[in-house]
Amino acid sequence: MSAVTSGPVGAVSTLIAVVAIVALIAVLVLLGTQRAQVRRASEALALSRELRNRYDALQAVTTEGVLVQSLSGRVLDISDRAAQILGIDGPASVGRAVGDLPVSVVNEMGLAMNPAAVLGRRSGIAPAGRAIDSELVGVVLPGMDAAHARMVQVSSQLVPAGDGDADAVLTTLVDVTGRRETEAALTRSEMQFRVAMENAPIGMALVDLEWRIVEANAAFAELLGTSVGALRGYRMEDLSTPEGRPAERLEVDRLLGGGQHRFSMEKRYQRADGHEVWVALDAALVRTPTGAPDHFVVQVRDSTESRLQAEMLTHRAMHDPLTGLANRTLLQEVLQSALEQPGAEARVAVLACDLDGFKEINDRYGHAAGDEVLVHVAGVLRAATARRGTVARLGGDEFVVVVQDVDGPRAVFEVAAAIHAGLHEPVRVARRRLVVAASVGIAVADPDSIDGGAPGLLAAADAALYRAKSAGRGRTEVYDGSMAMGSASDLHRELAAALATDQLVVHYQPIVDLSDARVVGYEALVRWEHPRRGLLLPGAFLSLVQEAGLSVALGQLVARRVVEFVATMPDRTRWVSVNVSADQLGDGEFATTLLAEISRHRLSAGRIVVELTESSLVASGTRIRHELTQLSAAGVPILLDDFGTGVSPLSYLRDLPVAGVKLDMSFTSGIPEDPTAGKVARALGALARELAMVTIAEGIEQEEQAEFLQRNGWRYGQGWLYGSAQPGGITR
Missing domain, CATH: 3.30.450.20 (PAS domain)
Known part of the structure; x- marks a missing residue:
């Protein structure tokens, strides 16, 4: 009985144990599965947090704003940049309908738009992942008018599973205001x-x-x-x-x-x-x-006009205003350049020409007739030279021709013969037929004259001219060695003797008030009463005075003569101006002599006026400037002669004690035919008046010139219209 009982009971116990083990294993498996799921969930959560952090970090640095909304138009997410662009509170906007956001939007024309239609889902948006729908709108921030709206580029597209399992709308916003302003500024600048x-x-x-x-x-x-x-x-x-x-x-x-x-x-x-x-x-x-x-x-x-004007001014500075021939400055440049060329001995010669009896023509028929004769003679010399050289007028009736030809000696004789032939025909002047002849001196370049440069060859031609005049005039002489004492060194001695024997005299040309032609003063002009050549004008000998070193002595002589003349004038209001060159200043002798003579004759210092010539040389020495200042301080007015010409005369109006200016006759002679001369005269006159300076115009020969200058502010004038230079004592 017990054996049977133990058998079934044991089997049940065994079954229970097996079931328990299986259940335990199942529980263990289930626990393992749950742990794996928890681990995976934790990892997914960590990844989600990391992605969110990255998303937030990206939105913090990007210039684009991001707005995520459901298909129904409710805000799911909005970045800080998007909230800033739209001018709203980002966190408070989440969960609200886009149409309820406090955003004011206008189009490019400034007309109001529905924010939901711009930012929400719109018809026409392509399927997810396809083309982006983009629009430029203006966002009007609180307190701002539509004219100053923030320009924003809005782009929208569908995002699959953007709201969990459902699709969503992703809207990006880009503030393009600055770029648009830059583009507008660039367009405006262009x-x-x-x-x-x-x-x-x-x-x-x-x-x-x-x-x-x-x-x-x-x-x-x-x-x-x-x-x-x-x-x-x-x-x-x-x-x-x-x-x-x-x-x-x-x-x-x-x-x-x-x-x-x-x-x-x-x-x-x-x-x-x-x-x-x-x-x-x-x-x-x-x-x-x-x-x-x-x-x-x-x-x-x-620059055509200014170039032509500059060329005209340059031409005037280098040419004689009456005849258009080269002047002394240009002549010396041409001659010196010719002598420096290879083969100058065979190709270069100089012809000096002086009219016979020209003074009588001037005295009998007047200076206007004399000018016509000079113009006629200039034409004869041009024709005789026939482009084989340069014709110059040195002053008065003195002409020089620099001949440059393959055979210079032969050509210069041909030119001389052509001059005599051309002058054989009388000159017609105002229904008169005037006979004009000339004396000619020729010098051909040789080693000695080339070594002496242009002055040496000109002196040789001048010596030959002296011989021609003394031999009967109307003839031609050629320089040779026997005339050496009659050239440079002898001329210097002649000048020294002329100073000692009163051959150098002073003539006075009237200066008038242009308003009524009343004589107010005179300009003192030195002349040489040469025993053989007659009365010589300054152009014929002043350069020799400088070469001989007699400039200071001549200046002192003229100063004494002028003061004596002024002291004898019955009209105590008239004054006399004296030309003074730079080489006569600097050592104080001229200023000392002039001021001493003024004091000795008890004259008012203002009745003696110093006209500064060769002003371009003044800058070379402060002693010259000091001497001018000394004269001005003593009451002697300083005038700037040849105003409008020279290297930089305008600077001397500022740097020197200048009381007035004298318009160069090259500008006066161009009035009224040359409009440029008129413009220059008008401009220089205005400049001088602005500086409160005395204004004098020289070289006036016609009433029309006087009227023009007077209308344009030039107060005083001188020239042949009012009389030529006359010997001392004639006070008019």
Whole structure:
């Protein structure tokens, strides 16, 4: 009985144990599975947190704002940048409908728009992952008007499973206000530059690195007589005349090579009609931010008129205003240059010509008739020279011809013969037939005269001229060694003797008030009463005075004579001006003599006026300036002679104690025919009046000239219209 009982009970126990073990194993398996699921859930949560952190970090640094919303239009998420762009509170916006957000949106025309239609789901949005729908709108922040709306680029697209299992709408917002402002500023700047370029009064062009015109304005095209379209693609250097191209190319290469940033040059351009114009060309190289050459900006200004005016002024400074012949300065330059050329001995000769009896013509028929004779003689000399040299007038009736020919000695005799033949025919002057003859002196270049330079050869021709006049006039003499004592050294001795024997005299030319032609003063002019040649004007001997070192002595002589003359004048209001050159100043002797004579004769210092000539030499010494200051301080007025000519006379109005100016006769002679002379006279007069200076115009020969100068502010005048220079004692 017990055995049977133990058998079934044991089997049940065993089964229970097996079941328990299986259950335990199942529990253990289940626990393991749960632990794995928990671990995976923890890892997923950690990954989600990491991704969120990365998302937040990305949104913190990106310039784009992100708005996530459900298909029903409720905000699921919004980045800080998106909230900032829209001007709303980000956390408070989550869960709200997009249409309920406090956002004001306008289109590009400034008209209000529905925020839900802009930021929410819109018809036409492509399926997930496809094309993005983009729109530019304006976001009006609180307190701001629509004109200053923030410009925002809005883009939307579907995102699969963006809201758990459902799709969502991802909207990105980019603030493009700054970029739009930059683009607008750039567009405005470009427009302003184009308007300025198109309306500029001077030529302008944009030129590429190949020196080809990319764009040009109307002024540039008009200057060249063509159209803007025709200029595009044209090479700049092809606009100029051939001789100007190499220098231009060199300047362009220097710009490209970094040797300079800009260049300026004056050159000639060929117009479309074949005419040439002078232009001032200015070019600057524009570089990229990296420093690489990009293009050129070019300005072209028409300088034809100013160039012609400069050439006219230069011509006047180097030519005789009456005859148009070269003056002494140009003559000496031409002769010196000719003597410095190889073979000068065989090719160069000088002819000095002096009219016989010219003083009698002036005295009998007047200076106007004398001028006509001088102009006629100038034409005879030009024709006789026949382009084989340079004809000059030195002053008065003295002429010089520098002959340059393959056979100089033969040519100079041919010229002399042609002069005598040309003067054989009487000159017609105001229904009169006046007979004019000339004495001629010739000097041919040789080693001695070449060593002496231009002054030596001119002195030799002058010595031969003396011989011709003393031998009966109306003839030609050639310089030889026997005349040596009659050339430079002898002339210097003659001048010294002339000073000692009162051969140098002073004549006085009246100066009048242009308003009523009343005589107010005189200019003292020195003359040489030569025992053989008669009365010589300053142009015939002043240069020799300087060479002989007698300038100071001559200045002292003139100062004494002038003061004596003024002391005898019955009209105590009139004054006399004295010409003083730079080489007569500096050692104090002239100032000492003049002031001593004024004191001795008890004159008012203001009745003696010093006219400063050769003003371009004053800057060389402060002692000269000191002596002028001494005279001015004593009450002697200082005038600047030859005003408007010279190297830089305007600077002396500031640097020297100048009380007045004297207009050079080269400008007066051009009135009224030469409009440029009139403009210069008007401008210089205005300048002098602005500086409160006395104004005197010399060389007046016609009433029309006097009226013009008086209208344009010149107070005093002198010239043959009011009388020539006369000996002392004639006070008119």
